[in-house]
Amino acid sequence: MxxxxxxxxxxxxxxxxxxxxxxxxxxxxxxxxxxxxxxxxxxxxxxxxxxxxxxxxxxxxxxxxxxxxxxxxxxxxxxxxxxxxxxxxxxxxxxxxxxxHALMNSWSVSTSWIGRGVYDRTTHRLGEVTDVVVSRALGHQAFAIVEFGGVLGIGSHKVAIPVSAFRHADNRLHLDTASQETLRELPRYDHSSQ
Structure with missing residues (x-):
């Protein structure tokens, strides 16, 4: 059982x-x-x-x-x-x-900066943005490299200007306090020497 x-x-x-x-x-x-x-x-x-x-x-x-x-x-x-x-x-x-959301409402370096003309307050063309660099040493601050003067790149002068100094208006980049003379007084930007 x-x-x-x-x-x-x-x-x-x-x-x-x-x-x-x-x-x-x-x-x-x-x-x-x-x-x-x-x-x-x-x-x-x-x-x-x-x-x-x-x-x-x-x-x-x-x-x-x-x-x-x-x-x-x-x-x-x-x-x-x-x-x-x-x-x-x-x-x-x-x-x-x-x-x-903030990023979607931002500008792109390649379309909004590179190759854009830079103008003073009176809409006189000062030069052109050839590059945008970000400095790690300065807290990731962005600088536009502006080339001006010279002909076809010969005798031209490049300077680094903080992106925050620019104003966007009329589809242009403006430096309201700059002129050819003030840009010439700035130290040259030479990336190859760094």
Whole structure:
């Protein structure tokens, strides 16, 4: 009799084990969804959060449908997106939405500066911007390299002027306090000597 009872218990255990395992996975998937959502709280401004959030939403759909394996796969993809966001933020590469908006409303060096004429207050052409450089030693301050004088680059003079000194107006760059004489008095900019 004892042998029959043990046999019945072992058969029942074999049939119940997959069910118990599935319930454990379902609970694990649900717990992971809660954990990941908690991690994401307060990080709405992170540019990668929508990507991670979409994976969590997909995991929730699979959880409700009872597909625990796909639920866990979606959660692993969500965690990978979160880790990538953390690595990007740690590297100082992530922009906040405010920074992204400001960047979208900024000017491009190649289209707004390089090759543009520089004019004084009276719209007399002083020269042309040939380059924009950023100084690490001066706190990443940007300088426009203005070339003036000379003919076809012969006898020309290059000077570095802080970008903040320029005014954009009428699709031109203006130096309101400059003249040919004041530019000549500035030290020459010679990148090759540095």
């Amino acid at each position: 004892l042998t029959k009872s043990l046999l019945a218990l072992s058969v029942a255990a074999m049939w119940m084990a997959p069910l118990a395992h599935a319930q454990t996975q379902a609970l694990s998937c649900e717990e992971e969804i809660i954990t990941i959502r908690t991690i994401m709280e307060g990080r709405e401004n992170d540019t990668r959060m929508p990507h991670a959030r979409s994976h969590v939403d997909v995991a929730e759909i699979y959880r409700v449908a009872g597909d625990e394996a796909e639920c866990l796969n979606a959660l692993h993809r969500a965690m990978a997106a979160l880790e990538q966001a953390d690595q990007t933020r740690a590297a100082g590469l992530s922009l906040t939405p405010t920074q992204q």
